Amino acid sequence: MFSDEEFERYLKELDDPDLSEFEFFTESTGVKIYRRYNKTSGLYDYKTMGGIDVPAETCFAVYTDLQYRKTWDSYVKELYEFKENDRNGVYWRVAFPFPLSNRDYVFVRETREYDRNGKHIYVCLGRSAEFPSKKEKSGVVRVNDFLQSMIITSDGNGTKAFMHYYDNPRGMIPTWVINWAAKSGIPGFLDKMVIACKSYDNYLASKKR
Template sequence: MALQFTDADFQAAWTELDEPQIEGGWELFTESMGVKIYRLYNKETGLYEYKVFGTLSGCCPEVCADVYMDLDYRKQWDSYVKELHEKDYGGQKAVYWEVKYPFPLSNRDYVYIRERRDLQVNGRKIWTVLARSSVVSNCPEKSGVIRVKDYKQTVAMESDGAQGTKVFMNYFDNPGGNIPTWLINWAAKTGVPGFLKDMQDACSKYSNYCKNRK
């Protein structure tokens, strides 16, 4: 199988922890709870790509990375998950993820590949996870659920020098269908800080979860 992500992809992710790349049309969208969200308009889709910079206090980056990768645990703390698992689709390992949308909107689902690398960079340890949508022929679309075919997410994390984690996230998805722009904007403005807060809470409970799972 061809290499899914390159060294350059991972380097592009972690360098934004040091030097945020927000020239060329990126605008500050919102700032709350120590998190800054920038967005860039995509003319082809009429949607925005987002970059998130912030700190998760009280949880170390290694635990954050473990929590981010643990799909079974995600089902425990993310109330928007309808279905989530990783499996082998004919030689291609991929994640299937169905997300609950509020009535009367249809749920969305994703099929994506992901890779985690724990990097040593000039004496620093940086945890990175890259994900992007993938076409998997033997994972058919479900009736009444809209398949998101254009999705990417990049996460880079390192210690903030105290007890927390410095985080960079870049993401884009095209949910398809007729979703009002206000709802997409609302989801970005409230959903991302909300997700980070939920994840922070999930990190604090992760060791207990792992003990009980054994």
């Protein structure tokens, strides 16, 4: 799905992010967000970096646990993994505010772990992909231009994280609305994720009962 070179490129961004084409966008609770303008779509892709006050292994487990995501992310309508023709995929349907239609994503995702310079590093890469069984649904807009990477390691106490994100939600949404929503949406997601991390042990314990 992803080449060794792609993983290596993102590994480097954790300590030395490439911001040569990016501008500073906003900062929230110690996390800085940079953006780069896409002339074709009129949208931006984002690079986010900073510290999260939870252990790295917990942060990575929560980020990749799709079943748990459905309990803490109110925007998730459907989210599950599937396998087709020896490829693993993810289906994700997201609630958009009225009167906008829901969006859905079909993508591949791969995780790897590395030990570099005395650090244990977690990497998760995802991007849009086509699967014959996942046809577009009536009333739901398919997002077919999407990528998300997350690189996580310990900073000694909590988590040092880097994320690269882009999606084009399509449809009749003014680009300024999409770009405005990103300013609150990305920090908002990170805030919810921190809360979810702190509740993860209780969630795992409840599943064993």
